Amino acid sequence: MVDESLPRPLLCEDEISLGHMGRLRRWTGGPTVNRLLQILRAHQTSATDRESALHTVAPACGMSVSDYLSSCSMLPFSCFLVNESSVLGRATPSWSPKVVRALWKVLPSGVARFCQQCVEEQLAKRPYAVWRRRDQLPGQISCQRHHLKLLEFAPNAMLQSGPDALLDSRGAAVPDSETKLDIVESICRFNDITSRMLSAGRSWPAESVRLRLVRRGIESGFRATARGSGPLLSDAVFDSLPKSFVDAVLPFAERKRAGQYMPIIDSTVSRSGNGPTPVALALALTALFDDSRSAFDYVTGC
Numbered sequence: 205m206v207d208e209s210l211p212r213p214l215l216c217e218d219e220i221s222l223g224h225m226g227r228l229r230r231w232t233g234g235p236t237v238n239r240l241l242q243i244l245r246a247h248q249t250s251a252t253d254r255e256s257a258l259h260t261v262a263p264a265c266g267m268s269v270s271d272y273l274s275s276c277s278m279l280p281f282s283c284f285l286v287n288e289s290s291v292l293g294r295a296t297p298s299w300s301p302k303v304v305r306a307l308w309k310v311l312p313s314g315v316a317r318f319c320q321q322c323v324e325e326q327l328a329k330r331p332y333a334v335w336r337r338r339d340q341l342p343g344q345i346s347c348q349r350h351h352l353k354l355l356e357f358a359p360n361a362m363l364q365s366g367p368d369a370l371l372d373s374r375g376a377a378v379p380d381s382e383t384k385l386d387i388v389e390s391i392c393r394f395n396d397i398t399s400r401m402l403s404a405g406r407s408w409p410a411e412s413v414r415l416r417l418v419r420r421g422i423e424s425g426f427r428a429t430a431r432g433s434g435p436l437l438s439d440a441v442f443d444s445l446p447k448s449f450v451d452a453v454l455p456f457a458e459r460k461r462a463g464q465y466m467p468i469i470d471s472t473v474s475r476s477g478n479g480p481t482p483v484a485l486a487l488a489l490t491a492l493f494d495d496s497r498s499a500f501d502y503v504t505g506c
Contacts, residue, residue: 215265216334221276222309222316222362223335225261229363237363258308273299274405277308278340281402284482285410299407311340312482317354318367319347326368333368341398342453342483348395390444396496397486404504410479413503417480420492420502421473428474430465437473438466440491453483 215224229240241260262272273279283299317339326333338344339354346353357370418428427434439462442450451458460466471477472488480488485503493499500506 215267215272215276218336218338219276219334220278220337220340220362221261221272222311222359223366224276225257226363227332227334227366228261228264230366256305258304273304273308276337278310278312278337278402279304279308280405280407281341281398281482282307282310282312283407284401284404284485285413285479286407287410287479311359313340313342313344314359315356316340316359316361317344317356318370319350319352319354320371321350321352322347323367323371332366335362335367337402338399341395341402343391343394343398343449343486345391345449348392388446388449390490391446391449393493393496393499394445394449394486394490397489397499398482400496400500401482401486404500408504412505414475414479416503416505417473417488417492418475424473424492426470426473428470428476430467430470436463436465436470437488437491438469439463441469441487444491445487450487454487 219227225237225240228244229237232240232243237257241257244260244264258269258272262269265272267275279299283303286299316335318333318335319339322336323333339347344354355370361370421428421437424437425435426437426440438460442460442462447457450460454468467477468481468484469488472480472484489496489499489503493502
């Protein structure tokens with residue numbers, strides 16, 4: 205039976221899908237996610253046991269699966285660039301079922317985060333608090349509103365509890381020595397770029413974006429190959445951002461040496477190699493542009 209005393213399952217602003225599913229589970233009184241899905245299907249006229257979690261949860265919110273993914277999953281960031289440009293409409297996410305199954309519940313930062321003061325402000329307005337998508341982006345060291353360090357927990361905490369239930373817990377907090385980094389202008393620019401990528405709610409054709417990046421790299425004088433004597437974009441990234449920050453958001457960044465070609469970043473302004481990861485793209489844009497809006501508008505053609 206659904207506990208009618210609990211909040212109904214409508215999606216809150218910037219609420220993340222994993223946290224929303226956990227809130228749904230508590231609302232229905234279901235002890236597990238599978239039981240939650242059974243309860244929701246019982247209230248849906250056309251649902252079957254073969255329906256996926258997404259195809260069950262989204263209708264419970266009065267939303268299509270596509271709108272649900274755009275609004276509350278991390279897919280708009282994690283899959284910012286896709287190769288299937290022919291199936292992308294101007295406002296259509298169009299993620300393949302394989303991609304959705306693999307990534308819709310994945311947190312890019314690998315941890316679940318929340319700001320204590322944000323949670324307290326939510327509780328002043330309603331009897332529960334939600335996990336926010338923006339806090340889960342790579343590079344989010346502190347709350348961009350309150351400049352307080354974010355508390356960190358294992359990803360499954362979102363399914364088990366609301367952040368309000370963890371206020372008195374001792375989660376793995378961001379080290380005190382790093383909390384002042386959120387006031388560095390280049391980090392603010394990086395965070396705003398990743399936030400714009402997420403809030404766009406869709407993917408973009410990789411080929412057209414890469415052509416724009418190549419053009420910007422040429423205009424900025426960066427070389428796009430390992431051989432040559434011109435400046436490297438990767439060096440500009442490490443000059444723009446604190447090394448400790450880059451090390452935290454990019455795997456193996458600590459091995460980088462000045463003048464050393466770093467494919468994951470330097471290939472961003474080249475048409476060869478694999479397309480850039482979302483984090484590498486955000487790092488490159490941080491170094492290539494002085495403000496986040498210009499960076500996003502340029503790379504997306506807006």
